[in-house]
Amino acid sequence: MGSLLLVGVAVLLYLASISAQPAPGCQTHCGDVEIPYPFGICTGCAIEKGLEINCNKTGNGIEKPFIGNVEVLNISVSSGKTRTLSPISTYCGYNPNTKQPDELLWSVDYSSWPYRFSNLDNKFIVIGCNTLAYIYRTGYTTACASVCENPSALTNDSCLGVGCCENAIPDGLTSYAVAFYSVYNDSNNLQFNPCSDAALVETESFKFSSHYITTRQFNETYEGRQPLVLDWAIGKVACDVATNMSSYACRHINSECVNSTNGPGYLCNCSNGYDGNPYVPDGCRDIDECKQNHNARPRGAACHNTIGGHHCSCPPGRKLDKETNSCNPDINLIIAICAGICISSIILVIIIFCARVIFERRKLTNVKTQYFQQHGGLLLFEKMKSDQGLAFTVFTEAELEQATNKFDKNQILGHGGHGTVYKGIMKDNIPVAIKRCALIDDRHKKEFGKEMLILSQINHKNIVKLVVCCLEVEVPMLVYEFIPNGTLFDLIHGKNRTFHIPFSSLLRIANEAADGLAFLHSYSNPPIIHGDVKPLTSFLMRIIWPRCPILVPPY
Numbered sequence: 001m002g003s004l005l006l007v008g009v010a011v012l013l014y015l016a017s018i019s020a021q022p023a024p025g026c027q028t029h030c031g032d033v034e035i036p037y038p039f040g041i042c043t044g045c046a047i048e049k050g051l052e053i054n055c056n057k058t059g060n061g062i063e064k065p066f067i068g069n070v071e072v073l074n075i076s077v078s079s080g081k082t083r084t085l086s087p088i089s090t091y092c093g094y095n096p097n098t099k100q101p102d103e104l105l106w107s108v109d110y111s112s113w114p115y116r117f118s119n120l121d122n123k124f125i126v127i128g129c130n131t132l133a134y135i136y137r138t139g140y141t142t143a144c145a146s147v148c149e150n151p152s153a154l155t156n157d158s159c160l161g162v163g164c165c166e167n168a169i170p171d172g173l174t175s176y177a178v179a180f181y182s183v184y185n186d187s188n189n190l191q192f193n194p195c196s197d198a199a200l201v202e203t204e205s206f207k208f209s210s211h212y213i214t215t216r217q218f219n220e221t222y223e224g225r226q227p228l229v230l231d232w233a234i235g236k237v238a239c240d241v242a243t244n245m246s247s248y249a250c251r252h253i254n255s256e257c258v259n260s261t262n263g264p265g266y267l268c269n270c271s272n273g274y275d276g277n278p279y280v281p282d283g284c285r286d287i288d289e290c291k292q293n294h295n296a297r298p299r300g301a302a303c304h305n306t307i308g309g310h311h312c313s314c315p316p317g318r319k320l321d322k323e324t325n326s327c328n329p330d331i332n333l334i335i336a337i338c339a340g341i342c343i344s345s346i347i348l349v350i351i352i353f354c355a356r357v358i359f360e361r362r363k364l365t366n367v368k369t370q371y372f373q374q375h376g377g378l379l380l381f382e383k384m385k386s387d388q389g390l391a392f393t394v395f396t397e398a399e400l401e402q403a404t405n406k407f408d409k410n411q412i413l414g415h416g417g418h419g420t421v422y423k424g425i426m427k428d429n430i431p432v433a434i435k436r437c438a439l440i441d442d443r444h445k446k447e448f449g450k451e452m453l454i455l456s457q458i459n460h461k462n463i464v465k466l467v468v469c470c471l472e473v474e475v476p477m478l479v480y481e482f483i484p485n486g487t488l489f490d491l492i493h494g495k496n497r498t499f500h501i502p503f504s505s506l507l508r509i510a511n512e513a514a515d516g517l518a519f520l521h522s523y524s525n526p527p528i529i530h531g532d533v534k535p536l537t538s539f540l541m542r543i544i545w546p547r548c549p550i551l552v553p554p555y
């Protein structure tokens with residue numbers, strides 16, 4: 001049921017659309033003149049009866065279009081104008097044969113047609129010497145008088161009253177008649193101005209010539225006719241009403257209704273950006289703006305046509321400058337590009353720098369780890385893990401560097417066969433002796449950690465205690481308890497000895513030294529075999545008379 005209704009509506013719409021568009025088979029040309037819809041030649045071809053055009057064969061067999069008996073020169077759909085050749089009126093003096101003035105007066109009435117005389121395109125002109133003529137219709141008259149004494153007073157192209165007179169017409173004029181009110185009936189006058197003329201003519205094509213007074217050239221140019229422009233319109237109502245009517249003539253979707261500016265009715269016009277015939281369903285075609293008005297377009301810009309419009313674009317890196325209407329380099333873009341390049345280079349430099357730092361760090365860490373392993377560090381750590389009572393600190397190289405002020409020469413306590421001993425201050429202000437071992441060979445390297453372990457476990461009051469070690473440098477470093485007062489040798493044999501050491505003390509020193517050595521020899525199994533033993537002394541000898549720790553290098 002619903003679909004049946006839809007089909008019905010569709011058929012109705014189809015019929016409606018047929019009724020308002022040119023019927024197939026309608027002639028589109030009459031002779032050389034195009035007859036566009038809404039005009040038509042045969043019955044039913046025009047949108048309304050009044051716009052039907054007669055296409056008659058003339059004497060020489062050429063077809064010409066006519067409105068009534070007025071020849072049509074051209075029909076413009078876009079401007080709503082029809083150009084015609086309309087008869088002129090003439091007066092050639094008194095005719096003795098007919099006993100009448102020899103005149104031919106023209107009148108026309110389009111009031112029942114959709115035509116009116118274009119007030120903008122036409123004017124009323126009178127040509128002659130001492131001639132007064134006028135056009136009129138009910139309630140309206142426009143007169144014009146032209147005077148002239150002799151031909152020398154005439155000026156070409158000038159229609160200001162001498163030999164030629166012109167006058168405007170009002171809008172909405174649909175009919176007129178011409179009449180000569182008075183013509184100077186002088187035989188002299190009639191000699192050089194045999195006839196006077198009066199007509200409504202197209203302003204643009206009319207140009208007065210002095211010959212028009214003395215000859216019949218004006219009448220002969222178009223065989224007693226002159227171009228005249230008619231405005232036409234659809235219907236009798238304005239757009240606001242017409243758009244609601246089923247007969248609404250603006251068929252194309254991209255068309256709009258325009259009120260007639262001269263009398264009732266309306267016109268259709270293709271929307272902006274479109275061109276063509278708005279009265280037929282697909283009449284309005286997109287204008288390819290890129291193919292026209294090249295001068296208005298910005299210099300150097302590319303033109304892109306779009307449906308119903310166009311836009312211009314400048315080449316990359318250029319920007320449209322509205323003031324000069326040209327494509328100028330885009331400063332902002334250039335700045336942006338420069339800024340982009342600068343920022344990315346800075347970022348790149350930073351990234352390279354960071355990568356390098358990271359790489360160096362990693363390399364250093366690798367080297368450190370390598371040294372740590374070489375020096376038995378892993379072994380030490382494993383032992384420390386399994387033997388939890390063992391407290392043993394492994395310092396980093398950096399910490400030791402800080403403690404010794406980067407191994408400053410002033411911090412050197414002494415030189416041994418296997419390395420240099422520096423005084424160092426650890427973080428919590430504890431003084432230590434740091435022994436920086438001389439380069440050691442691979443075999444010793446492996447043993448180092450192991451020996452370190454053993455040494456760290458030795459806890460005897462007469463043996464200098466190993467506090468920590470540092471394994472991650474090329475040469476291992478040992479950190480010992482700091483014994484402030486130099487060696488035992490200096491104490492006993494030193495030059496700046498200021499006191500005498502009693503024999504009992506010396507005995508005690510010997511005893512304690514022997515005690516320490518004995519401990520070393522017996523502490524572990526296999527026993528510690530040591531080389532260089534360096535006896536040291538403590539300065540506070542009277543209070544804790546000298547403890548004699550023995551510094552035992554690991555090799």
Ligand SMILES: *[C@@H]1O[C@H](CO)[C@@H](O)[C@H](O)[C@H]1NC(C)=O
Pocket residue numbers: 054055056066068069070
């Ligand atoms: C053209 O022909 C039509 C009918 O065929 C006729 O009414 C009309 O007067 C003719 N017009 C001219 C100018 O011959």
Ligand SMILES: *[C@@H]1O[C@H](CO)[C@@H](O)[C@H](O)[C@H]1NC(C)=O
Pocket residue numbers: 032033073074075076
């Ligand atoms: C009719 O008018 C159009 C546009 O106004 C013009 O291009 C064309 O040449 C004219 N044709 C004649 C026969 O005057």
Ligand SMILES: *[C@@H]1O[C@H](CO)[C@@H](O)[C@H](O)[C@H]1NC(C)=O
Pocket residue numbers: 078079080258267268269270271272
């Ligand atoms: C139709 O539109 C064009 C451009 O928009 C304009 O120049 C022309 O005068 C219009 N025609 C009428 C009859 O209004």
Ligand SMILES: *[C@@H]1O[C@H](CO)[C@@H](O)[C@H](O)[C@H]1NC(C)=O
Pocket residue numbers: 154155156209210211
């Ligand atoms: C007007 O122009 C015609 C030629 O077009 C010329 O013969 C005539 O002498 C001119 N008349 C005047 C008054 O200049």
Ligand SMILES: *[C@@H]1O[C@H](CO)[C@@H](O)[C@H](O)[C@H]1NC(C)=O
Pocket residue numbers: 094101181182183184185
């Ligand atoms: C011109 O003169 C004749 C007779 O001399 C007269 O009948 C006629 O009306 C006159 N025409 C005009 C327009 O005055």
Ligand SMILES: *[C@@H]1O[C@H](CO)[C@@H](O)[C@H](O)[C@H]1NC(C)=O
Pocket residue numbers: 090092195216219220223224
């Ligand atoms: C005007 O021209 C037409 C056609 O050529 C002719 O029939 C008529 O006699 C002429 N009229 C005058 C007054 O010259």
Ligand SMILES: *[C@@H]1O[C@H](CO)[C@@H](O)[C@H](O)[C@H]1NC(C)=O
Pocket residue numbers: 238239240257258259
């Ligand atoms: C057309 O004319 C009518 C009445 O004369 C008016 O109301 C309407 O606004 C006009 N429309 C346009 C588009 O000018």
Ligand SMILES: *[C@@H]1O[C@H](CO)[C@@H](O)[C@H](O)[C@H]1NC(C)=O
Pocket residue numbers: 240241244
């Ligand atoms: C045209 O139709 C619309 C909607 O159908 C309505 O709103 C408007 O008032 C009508 N205009 C006229 C002038 O009838």
